[in-house]
Amino acid sequence: MKDTDEIQFQETVSQFLIRHRSILDVQSKLVEAAARVNRAVAKSVTTCGCISINADRQRFPADVSLREVRDLLNTHLYGEMCEKCREVAESEIGATLFYLAALCSLLNLNLRDVLEKEYSRVNALGVFHLT
Helix, strand or coil, X not given: CCHHHHHHHHHHHHHHCCCCCCHHHHHHXXXXXXXXXXXXXXXXXXXXXXXXXXXXXXXXCXXXXXXXXXXXXXXXXXXXXXXXXXXXXXXXXXXXXXXXXXXXXXCCCCHHHHHHHHHHHHHHHHHHCXX
């Protein structure tokens, strides 16, 4: 995605944000959209079964550097989303991005600037950007 695409996306979202123009509506729709992303992943596991989750305690060896820890930790995710589940997840993530862009517009923030600043923080802090 080019920088201009991000700006156009936010401008387009702002133009179509009619029904949920209140900041409270946008905040609640953003939370709802994020919950639907979680639900899409859960349904991929529990209904479809194309992916599975097998989680246990993460072990951090004492004699390993922080840079090496990443390769030793498990995502707990097994398999790959089928096409149908992938489409649902993409759609729900898209809705989340829509309401995130809407929130930025209402707060007079530029989504591209927010992304660039976060990228700079992550890039500068590297493995120490533990969130």
